[in-house]
Amino acid sequence: MNEIINPNLKNVFKITEEHLEKVFKKKPIKKILFINPPDVDESIFDFDVAKRGRSNNYPAYGIGVLASKLLDKGYIPKICNLNHQILKLVQSIKKASDFDFIESWQKEVDQRIYEFMPDIIGVTCTFSVTHPSFKKVCDYIKSKNPDLPIVVGGVHVTHDLEEILKSVKSADFAITNEAENALDQFLDVVNGKDSCNSLSQLAFIFKKNFYNINNLSLPTDAELDLIPLYEEMDIQSHSEVGTIGSFFSLIKPESKIATIQSNRGCRAACTFCNVRTFHGKGVRQRSVDSVIEELKMLKQSYGIDHVVWLDDDLLKNERRAAHLFNEMIKNNLNMTWDATNGVIAKSLHNLEVVDAAEKSGCVGVNIGIESGNPKILRDIRKPGTVDTFLKAADVLSKFPKINTRSLLIIGFPNETFRMMFDTIKLSEEMNLDWNNISVLQPWKNTPIYDQMTEEGLLGDQEGTLKTEKNEVSPYQLGIYSRQRAIEKGLIEQSVFGEKQGLLSGFLNRIEISDLDDVPDNKFLDDIWFYMNIRLNFSRLMRETRISKVNQQFKFLEYVSTKTAPDNALIVYFYGYLEKKLHGSVSPELKKRLQTILISSEYWRVRFEHFKLNYSQFLNEEFPERILTGGIPLDFRGQEKHLFEFPTNKIA
């Protein structure tokens, strides 16, 4: 394959012209239909989760702004969000057996094309996990409409460009990165208003060769002052049929939720993250006035009560952030908001910013921490140190109305047990309200992916971690979580309960010398489980601040009904908080836990290991602390030596 990266080569433009002519046949473009495929395909889609309203349903913001830009330029854009349409449809259907996932989205596509008769289709793909669904949508459209040109774009497309164009043959062109300018230029060229040398960010396959005009034409600060084409987005009904953001349990259940973006890019360049490679260096900012105008529109025209920021670095410019939040207060928007995507800890040291955030309606922030080990933090180029994180936690502890959560990752290259214990230690010292722990997922076009490829740390299947037996672990699928997949026997990743299993011996068998070993990747899911129970559930037993107990209760209430009603740990601890706050555990919950434990060996093994007892639960008795191997899970503040060297003292 040739990769032509010099856009000044005459040859590329000649070939581009030839390909344009072949695809568009000189037909002018006026009407463009943007399509957002379902987040996942039929093999992963879970009807019951969708029915409970717990599938992610983010508005298609990226194609929303592209549509807005094209409307300004005189085109007629329309948006078809298949993920949203599927979730809406599920609400009107009683049971999974009455629902045909594939037929549903195909019908929607057919109808939209039939009614609108577009001149071109633009399909977006944000996540690599969406690839199979994205490919099916593109291929289906082409099979039914062979003469309809398809252009694709989005984060996933940008990061695996050549492979995607090779595998999704129905895509005629790809436009990479942020496409406000590049798509506009492309359509101008197709319509004969401009010549090929004005093109940027364009790739395609022609006669089996890959061509990539890869000069960037990213929108400037001023060009970001664009409000998505909301009238095409059915924005008011997204949160009625799905979930947006992580803090939904803390706002009124009937609240209407939307998303909004004020910045593009991030000051940092963490090695596992796609943001720097996608947005380029630094952060570009919309004007505060334009953001406020959008918020007012969301409130006044669509009744939105809560927004989730899409920014990767919301607080980059602290003065601007404080100004933005103060403007929200001044304009009396009466909205709440959260930063699900995570903010950079250092900016939380600024009391003025956090104070304005809380007063302007902030109910929750995630903080990107990833690790508590200084070497790992340096290796992954995280913008923060253990001290920065501790200070941020200290500031946030003065604002208890804000629910605070960390984002942690385990399984970095060469990360030892001891390094993971550093993460446990830091989290326990920070004492945030919850810790979202993930197993590392190496994404293409990130420095960590290249490093791990070089070091032979990846499995055979795309983007997976290698294990002793070369088994592979599939992508993490957000709400369709790994734990759930393991529990349901869909992936055999966990070794919990095996004789040599890690958790069954986590505290008893690991010698000090082992602490400097790098665990085999097959243990990561069990370490994840251990950390989750230790850092989140066990911690609930120490929480004494009533406002925080209330937040946790609402969170577990939501999770135990919507997200994971069949997760025994969540049901158990929801019962624990129910007893603590309301004096008793509801009979329905007791029944539910019993049913789960009878039917699931996965949960029985774990309950036994952590000495969580169903008969005691029935009698509404709870231990003071969770034990493992006879040792309290949490040594915080008392037995630091045990905490740091868990096995030394235990034999």
Ligand code: B12
């Ligand atoms: C908000 C967000 C989410 C939301 C959902 C967003 C959604 N469904 O739209 C939530 C929180 C649910 C989420 C979840 C996940 N996310 Co996320 N998320 C983001 C985030 C922060 C912003 C995306 C966004 O809305 N941007 C704003 C709009 C304006 O930009 P845009 O959509 O990219 O659109 C522009 C261009 O892409 C292009 N474009 C877009 N569409 C099209 C179409 C055409 C035809 C053309 C020409 C151009 C074009 O033009 C647009 C305008 O400039 C990105 C980071 C980032 N900066 O991209 C990560 C990101 C996309 N997420 C990422 C990941 C890894 C995940 C998870 C897998 C995490 C996990 N372990 O669970 C899950 C997967 C969810 C799932 N499907 O199961 C990675 C993706 C890596 C990858 N290769 O897949 C990113 C890049 C972050 C990172 N750390 O690297 N995420």
Ligand code: SF4
């Ligand atoms: S701070 Fe967050 S968004 Fe920025 S590079 Fe690191 S992980 Fe990505």
